[in-house]
Amino acid sequence: MSVIEVKNLTKKYGNSRGITDVNLQVEEGEIFGFIGPNGAGKSTTIRTLLGLIYPTSGSATLFGKSCIQHPEIRRELGYLPSEVFYYDGMRVIDLLNYSASFYKKDCTKRIKELAERMDLDLKKKIDDLSFGNKKKVGIVQGLLHEPKLIILDEPTSGLDPLMQQTFFELVAEENRKGATVFFSSHILSEVQKMCSRVAFIKEGRIIKQEKISDLQDNSYKKVSLEAKFAIDPTAFQMDGVSNLELKSSAASFIFKGNLNAMMQRIAEVELTNISIVEPDLEEIFMHYYVKEE
């Protein structure tokens, strides 16, 4: 049984698009990345999955059960929304104790541990916290009950680099203890660092699901070259070339295909410089987005 199973999930906001026909499966123990630009549908997918908003059609289950019909499964879940809002008058510790009261276990020790790790002052009023510190409250709130499934929506926005590092360590520790993690972000480097699989979403649709290791396999090459003279604009219009950028005597592109055919084309240019490297995830990601347009 998959921990998260989303089938043909569609959510429309009136006539406007939210998400269309989203399918996802996340297995126990995975750290699964969910990547997409602003407005792609990441938060909508997560909110529908959690039963916070109703789907227009399709289904979503956590541990085989729908959040709408079985709200009790939320106890197994730690959720960090992309934006956190609180009743400002409360102290941090009161809010966290209140959150902890929903679970059938004593979370006092864990709250203290997490607050220490995140350098969060439990005695402060939420009113007095910066955006980043409010985010930390959300993180502690999401992790204090040691959930089996952790759903993170843009978790690192507002955290300084040191805190981001601590946060990633915390998530990795929870994962080693057995928690499954669903991690939405538009920052590829953090997904690349943390996740074993990733789904790309664009304009409400999943355009690719892949193991990070397969994305980074050696079948893609990034070719950059400089020539003695201006390069013929049609020189690299061939199968397997994408993201072609041509500026007079310099060209770069991503290539996947017959290497010999590509080398023959290159040999027709009077080169002054060339590099052929494996693209990073960012470049592969852009390749998918450009290709789909």
Ligand SMILES: Nc1ncnc2c1ncn2[C@@H]1O[C@H](COP(=O)(O)OP(=O)(O)OP(=O)(O)O)[C@@H](O)[C@H]1O
């Ligand atoms: N409450 C709403 N009413 C109407 N449209 C909405 C609502 N919430 C989201 N949308 C629309 O649904 C689409 C998906 O938005 P969503 O917030 O899920 O994207 P996202 O990938 O989480 O983006 P971001 O990274 O900017 O948070 C967008 O076109 C957005 O304008």
